[in-house]
Amino acid sequence: MGLKVTITIDGARSIDRGVWKAKLKPDDVATIGDCDSKSGPFSVLLLESKVDYNQQSQTITFDPNATRLLNIGSTDQIIVLGGKIPQVSGTASVVDQPVAEAVPSRPEQPVEEKTPAVEKTSAAEKAPEYELSQELSTGDKLFLSELPLDMRDLGEMLLSEVRKHFPGELNYEPRAAKFDETPAIFWTVKIQPQDKSLQITVRGTPDSFRKTPGISLKLGKFGYSSLVLTQKGQIPGVLTTLKQAKKNML
Numbered sequence: 365m366g367l368k369v370t371i372t373i374d375g376a377r378s379i380d381r382g383v384w385k386a387k388l389k390p391d392d393v394a395t396i397g398d399c400d401s402k403s404g405p406f407s408v409l410l411l412e413s414k415v416d417y418n419q420q421s422q423t424i425t426f427d428p429n430a431t432r433l434l435n436i437g438s439t440d441q442i443i444v445l446g447g448k449i450p451q452v453s454g455t456a457s458v459v460d461q462p463v464a465e466a467v468p469s470r471p472e473q474p475v476e477e478k479t480p481a482v483e484k485t486s487a488a489e490k491a492p493e494y495e496l497s498q499e500l501s502t503g504d505k506l507f508l509s510e511l512p513l514d515m516r517d518l519g520e521m522l523l524s525e526v527r528k529h530f531p532g533e534l535n536y537e538p539r540a541a542k543f544d545e546t547p548a549i550f551w552t553v554k555i556q557p558q559d560k561s562l563q564i565t566v567r568g569t570p571d572s573f574r575k576t577p578g579i580s581l582k583l584g585k586f587g588y589s590s591l592v593l594t595q596k597g598q599i600p601g602v603l604t605t606l607k608q609a610k611k612n613m614l
Contacts, residue, residue, distance in 0.1 A: 369428060371396070373444070376424040378417065382446030383509045384424055389440050399433040404538030407442040408434040410502055415446050434502070435538075445505050501533035507543050512557045519555075519562065521596055525603055530610065550609045562593040566605055568612035576601040 376386040393407045413430030417423070424444060500508070504523060511519040523534075534543040534553070542554035542563075550567040565588045566573075570581040573589070579601040581589040593602060 370425050371428045372423050372425045373442075374421075374423055376417065376422050376444065378419065379509055380505070383505050384417065384444040384446075385509065386424070386442050386444060387440045388442045390436050390438065393433070393436050393442060396428060397431060397433040399436050401435040402437075404435060404437050404536065404541075405439045405441060406435070406437040408437075408445065408506060408536075409442060410434055410445045435536075443506060443509055445502055445509075503534040503536065503543070503546070506536055507534045507553070507555075510555055512555075512560075515555070515557065515560055515562075518560075518593070518596060522553075522562065522593065522599055522602065525599055526606065529603060530606065548610070548613055550613045551606050556592075560594065563590060564593055564602065565590045566609035566612075568609055572612055573605060573608050576604050579605055581605070 373386050373388060376384040378384050388407065390407065393409070396409065410432040411426045411430070412432060413427045416425040418425075504527070508516070508519060508523065530545070532545050532547065535546045536542075537544050537552075540554070542552050544552045552565045554563040556563055565584055566581075567588055569587065570583055570589050573581055578598045579591055581591050584590045591602070591605065593599070
């Protein structure tokens with residue numbers, strides 16, 4: 365048997381299923397693999413094989429031969445993306461199989477029947493009113509990972525509803541600090557934590573859209589319009605606007 369080499373990153377904080385944030389100097393990041401993209405403040409690493417994450421020690425261990433280095437940033441902030449959804453067992457989570465197979469067997473212990481009903485009710489009450497796909501693309505995961513905690517619900521609900529109608533992937537544009545929809549850029553989104561809003565640009569001038577309740581469009585650059593999303597109640601109107609923006613690409 366040959367020698368198996370792994371890399372362990374300390375101080376990795378889980379911020380979503382299959383998404384971690386850690387600190388690693390750009391020079392150290394560069395040793396992981398080749399990368400042509402060197403822009404923006406943070407590095408981005410995609411893991412494409414089994415990943416061991418220990419929640420207690422906050423360490424993430426992976427095979428360096430099954431990774432894709434997507435970007436080398438200018439700071440020591442790195443975002444690590446698991447290509448598959450993690451299985452959680454005790455204090456360690458493992459990423460090594462698709463969602464459909466990631467159903468851990470229940471331990472055969474009588475403790476299961478003694479779980480207080482209050483806890484089950486509490487969990488149900490916290491369940492979101494939308495369903496976010498567990499098979500998110502790398503760019504979509506990156507968008508969600510960059511949302512401040514007090515904007516997560518808004519951003520997750522927006523992305524969940526958008527993906528029901530428009531398959532695609534968000535791509536980070538570091539020069540403008542925004543995310544562009546790909547492959548067709550008919551809308552973009554920029555996180556604005558200072559006022560807890562999402563600035564959305566859509567293809568087409570304001571006069572090419574029907575008036576939609578809760579949506580105020582302003583003329584932008586290069587044939588685009590912009591709107592500001594601050595609350596969940598605006599999302600149906602945003603979807604209507606996006607549908608027209610997609611038509612404006614034709």
